[in-house]
Amino acid sequence: MRISQLAERSGVPVPTVKYYLREQLLMPGEATGATSAEYDEQHLRRLALVRALVEVGGLPLAKVRTVIEVIEGPGPSLFEALGRALAALPPYVGDEPGDCPRAERALAVLDQAYAPQSTGVMQLESALSALERAGHTVDDDHLRELGRQVHAIAESEIADMPHRGADEAIEYAVLGTILYEPLILALRRLAHQDLYLARAPAGDETDQRAGRA
Amino acid sequence: MRISQLAERSGVPVPTVKYYLREQLLMPGEATGATSAEYDEQHLRRLALVRALVEVGGLPLAKVRTVIEVIEGPGPSLFEALGRALAALPPYVGDEPGDCPRAERALAVLDQAYAPQSTGVMQLESALSALERAGHTVDDDHLRELGRQVHAIAESEIADMPHRGADEAIEYAVLGTILYEPLILALRRLAHQDLYLARAPAGDETDQRAGRA
Numbered sequence: 001m002r003i004s005q006l007a008e009r010s011g012v013p014v015p016t017v018k019y020y021l022r023e024q025l026l027m028p029g030e031a032t033g034a035t036s037a038e039y040d041e042q043h044l045r046r047l048a049l050v051r052a053l054v055e056v057g058g059l060p061l062a063k064v065r066t067v068i069e070v071i072e073g074p075g076p077s078l079f080e081a082l083g084r085a086l087a088a089l090p091p092y093v094g095d096e097p098g099d100c101p102r103a104e105r106a107l108a109v110l111d112q113a114y115a116p117q118s119t120g121v122m123q124l125e126s127a128l129s130a131l132e133r134a135g136h137t138v139d140d141d142h143l144r145e146l147g148r149q150v151h152a153i154a155e156s157e158i159a160d161m162p163h164r165g166a167d168e169a170i171e172y173a174v175l176g177t178i179l180y181e182p183l184i185l186a187l188r189r190l191a192h193q194d195l196y197l198a199r200a201p202a203g204d205e206t207d208q209r210a211g212r213a
Numbered sequence: 214m215r216i217s218q219l220a221e222r223s224g225v226p227v228p229t230v231k232y233y234l235r236e237q238l239l240m241p242g243e244a245t246g247a248t249s250a251e252y253d254e255q256h257l258r259r260l261a262l263v264r265a266l267v268e269v270g271g272l273p274l275a276k277v278r279t280v281i282e283v284i285e286g287p288g289p290s291l292f293e294a295l296g297r298a299l300a301a302l303p304p305y306v307g308d309e310p311g312d313c314p315r316a317e318r319a320l321a322v323l324d325q326a327y328a329p330q331s332t333g334v335m336q337l338e339s340a341l342s343a344l345e346r347a348g349h350t351v352d353d354d355h356l357r358e359l360g361r362q363v364h365a366i367a368e369s370e371i372a373d374m375p376h377r378g379a380d381e382a383i384e385y386a387v388l389g390t391i392l393y394e395p396l397i398l399a400l401r402r403l404a405h406q407d408l409y410l411a412r413a414p415a416g417d418e419t420d421q422r423a424g425r426a
Contacts, residue, residue: 011346048347056343079409086402091395107403113410114403124399130269131392133224134261138396142369147400149366154404156358177402179344182304183351184401185394186337187360189299190320190327191367192386196292197326 003029006039010047017047023061025050025068049171053089057178063088067174074166079115085170087119089177093126100125102132109140110147153184216242219252223260230260236274238263238281262384266302270391276301280387287379292328298383300332302390306339313338315345322353323360366397 006029007014020026026046029037046068053059053067066088074081097117103124107114114121131138138146157176219242220227233239239259242250259281266272266280279301287294310330316338320327327334344351351359370389 045348052343052347082409091398103399112403112407114406115410118406120399120402120406123395124403127392127395127399130265131396134265134388134392135258136388136392145369146366146397147404149362149369150397150400151404151407153359153362154401154408156355156362158405158408173405175347175349179340179347179349181398181401182336182340183344184359184363184397185304186316186333186340187363188367188394188397189333189390190325190337191360191364192371193327193331193333194325194364195367195371196295197328 001039002036003039006043006047010044010051012047012051020047020050023065025061025064045171049175052175052178056182057089059089071167071170071174074170078166078169081166081170082173083115083118085174086177089174091123091126093119093122097122098125102128106143106147109143112147112151214252215249216252219256219260223257223264225260225264233260233263236278238274238277258384262388265388265391269395270302272302284380284383284387287383291379291382294379294383295386296328296331298387299390302387304336304339306332306335310335311338315341319356319360322356325360325364 001009003014003017006012007017010017012020017026021028026043029039029043031037050064050068053064054061059067067085070081070085070088100117100121103121104116106124106128107121128138157180214222216227216230220230223230225233230239234241239256242252242256245251263277263281266277267274272280280298283294283298283301313330313334316334317329319337319341320334341351370393
């Protein structure tokens with residue numbers, strides 16, 4: 001397809017497509033003339049990825065580039081490549097690996113395998129230390145329960161993971177993270193609404209009450 | 214306690230405490246002289262809240278002020294007050310209530326009660342429409358499974374919710390959201406690590422493999 005069709009099908013305006021081409025976030029099309037090129041499904045998929053990273057994830061272009069570089073050259077270890085790609089996604093917790101005593105203790109309570117000093121561990125440390133500073137410590141029973149629930153979510157996500165190539169696996173993990181995190185958080189807030197509305201005494205808040213048709 | 218002790222116990226530096234006082238994000242202490250005042254546990258709790266909103270949630274001061282105003286004057290409907298306070302937390306999806314066809318359909322599938330046009334519904338619409346744009350539609354079975362898992366998380370969170378006053382309930386919901394969201398997301402990423410390491414063929418990635426001690 002021509003660049004105009006690529007723009008139309010992807011929902012990314014032509015000037016932005018050209019900008020992504022110049023920035024090498026989108027691979028060049030196959031030249032069909034001095035000023036024209038042919039694009040295909042691969043380009044559409046890449047644009048969907050870049051768009052999700054920029055518009056949903058709010059990633060700065062430098063971080064988008066990191067993700068693309070990992071997808072284009074994952075290297076020998078898929079696990080390590082996944083780690084590098086996911087580390088480019090927010091929340092950013094600093095580049096310096098530091099001690100993560102709270103996270104390591106929590107992961108031992110959860111009996112989960114993990115890569116020490118990976119971004120996930122640092123994000124967990126940061127979340128736990130913020131809870132602690134605010135005087136909300138999470139006791140081990142609650143942590144185990146939450147860990148089990150979140151693990152179940154991850155298991156259902158991974159069920160559909162493609163097994164084709166490293167590049168697709170990384171793309172899937174990145175998109176899954178960027179797109180599923182907002183979904184999980186929105187559902188969490190709405191589950192609280194549902195619980196509140198279910199608990200509210202009859203007649204209370206009727207103006208706000210909605211739905212179960 | 215004096216302002217210096219308040220600063221020490223809260224971990225917020227004196228100049229920042231003074232700034233929050235001027236901005237009316239922290240209520241004044243009880244005057245004990247022309248230039249001195251006494252602070253108590255209520256001030257400590259408020260500082261923990263403001264700090265979490267600023268440092269963990271990354272809220273701009275105008276949004277922090279909205280949260281504080283709701284806590285200080287919740288009005289007659291707790292549900293509506295909770296909605297206003299939570300709407301001040303990211304992700305921001307625009308102020309204009311719009312149509313939310315995907316979210317409404319999803320909530321019908323989940324059989325959940327909700328307040329139409331609330332921020333949670335708009336956040337869900339935004340998450341689902343981003344998934345759709347990226348070509349990742351969530352089928353109803355997957356949605357029901359995810360909804361059930363997230364609902365279970367919300368149920369365990371709500372179990373400890375204080376029932377004292379509206380202000381405390383709002384404070385608890387706001388802090389819970391700001392502090393638990395990063396925890397849930399960090400645990401999700403680490404659950405994926407755990408699943409990956411559990412599935413990886415023996416001998417693969419041994420350098421990255423870590424500890425179930």
